Amino acid sequence: MAVNFAPPDPASLRAVRGVELGTAAAEIRKPGRRDLLLIRLAEGSRIAGVFTRNRFCAAPVVVAKEHLAGRPQVRALVVNTGNANAGTGSDGIARARTTCNAVARALGCDLRQVLPFSTGVIMEPLPVDRIVAGIPACVADLKPDNWRSAAEAIMTTDTVPKACARHLSIDGEETVVTGIAKGAGMIRPDMATMLAFAATDANVAEPALNALVREVAEGSFNRITVDGDTSTNDAFMLIATGAASSTPISMGTPQYAQLRGAIMQVAQTLAQSIVRDGEGATKFITVRVERGASVAECRKVAYAIAHSPLVKTAFFASDPNLGRLLAAIGNSGIDDLEVDGVSVYLGDVLVASEGGRHPDYREEDGQRVMEQSEIVVRAVLGRGAAEATIWTCDLSHEYVTINAEYRT
């Protein structure tokens, strides 16, 4: 069960002018469930994206990056779940291209105007015939208000579909930002999350769009971790159709900041929903590291806490075995860390200072915080003014069950 996260109300998911979505059940892994998504973009739309840094990046990532490098007018995105088309060598690349080609023929565009995305099991051949056979049904289903069914069609071990929308007024023009994401395991994005797509009808100049997608990824998807495993298929794509205005937004303008704020809200909500629905998650944990010498070292400490199986199992058990937090901080690879200067808070409770347990700390205070489903851990390093926040979840029996039985 996801932690304090209900499926989005379809009525809340605003359509984005210039974006149509269609889904189909292509029987990629399981019969009868929608597992194929087609997104069609109106002419003039711009798109920018960030991708996984995993060296075994999937064939669709290779092809999408290749297509984007040609700076085409992207007209369609095609996404399948159930098979990642990763670790599939040159045959996988060919199958990703075949998928793009089928979409291009169905929509009357060039194959380089189509970006492919896949998620699911790794190192198994993509069932490209079934995907090609499913495309006409996706085309027939294309509608602007299909965001909720699109979110459902890209789920793998997700237990709830993830979608979010915001609207804002930019220079008096009503503007919408809507996004969807999927992901529950193999989540420690280094560039972006497993798969996330956000669209706005704002008119955004290309350099501004490239900057936006990076800034937003950095503040949202790149700040979450479930299990520290960076996926082979991570991608976050940001679409700007331009339907809301004829004036493109440039970097460094108030309009840019305004739009970035709305997109960041959508992306953070989606990113946090991935953690809330993390495989086996029972707790949503915010790890905040403050007063570090640099953002990089704050992140090191935050990930050391968030990736420690001992910390994660203590959260699962609601056990204030908080010495594990100190061990994780000491283990984060900051060679000149003086532990006497470190303080650790659990929620509002000061747990440790001056290298050890704080004299006023009482186990029952720690226990009270540990029993909550939303917990903030704060490590104050006392070395500088930098800070970093990441979001993670606990490690439960259910995580082991899900990943031991993933392919059955």
Place this chain on the structure above:
Amino acid sequence: MAVNFAPPDPASLRAVRGVELGTAAAEIRKPGRRDLLLIRLAEGSRIAGVFTRNRFCAAPVVVAKEHLAGRPQVRALVVNTGNANAGTGSDGIARARTTCNAVARALGCDLRQVLPFSTGVIMEPLPVDRIVAGIPACVADLKPDNWRSAAEAIMTTDTVPKACARHLSIDGEETVVTGIAKGAGMIRPDMATMLAFAATDANVAEPALNALVREVAEGSFNRITVDGDTSTNDAFMLIATGAASSTPISMGTPQYAQLRGAIMQVAQTLAQSIVRDGEGATKFITVRVERGASVAECRKVAYAIAHSPLVKTAFFASDPNLGRLLAAIGNSGIDDLEVDGVSVYLGDVLVASEGGRHPDYREEDGQRVMEQSEIVVRAVLGRGAAEATIWTCDLSHEYVTINAEYRT
């Protein structure tokens, strides 16, 4: 249950001339179990050690390093389980010194000739009064053939005591190496394992002993990981009493190589037994990375595989979901890794090559290997001549249970 690892036969554990061991039940955490160990060394013994690099290193580690820095004639080691005396600030240091002082008074030596060691729960005050009260019983129990009960007295979540002995003849002198270790979780030693003590009656010159302990730690305890969490208390101590010979062994001699071989065997057996008895372990996994550009990058890849929760749960499930191996390799942080050059073997089965599944790989072959309790994973990087091996275990429900319920 430990993986293919039975408790050592007490008769196989050779006494080491010059070393006596005594244990007692000091009621540190649980009544009625032996939880305190005293090791007395004959005059003229030499000792060298390596310690955790965790910045929140425990008070006994601080004190032991401080005492060693004074280059004393170490006469005793005192070890308690049940409480790590870590994350305890200056009060913890004082309690470790009080322990040493009590031992010094009981044995008639200086407190700086005593080294303290602790293992157990972090951030709780060391019950030093009970430890001091238990020391006379340890003294009364001192005997050369107490290695097996010593191994039992330092256990925490270990399910079997860990001890091992070898004997060899150096220049015609019968020489013995005997060691004990403990550890099952919070295991990813960066300098040494949780706690390990090995003694030989060989006569070893001090620089040679310092070199030996480092070389052996590097090839044994530093090559294992259970959960990637480096403990606050790790220590590996190597004792040479010199009783076997009047001629000290120096570095770079055939005798040095001979002794190192025997100590390495003892240390590797102990290190591997820690993995075999890793918390919840059901599989013993050797990860071997070959043909890397450097040993450092081979280790990076090996640890990326060994620390991936997804890889570990697949091993637990005996599921050849081997794409997770590729994802872990791709995720190991080698930015210029060309995946086309990587081959992956599971046991004798070639699973992947040229960036994807090998054409001859059949799921049933992978399944056959996955069902074994001892599995070798080989990643061949095709970048150079370096290699590295580490040993790890799987991630099971039992790991979560043990660590969720550790303090109950």
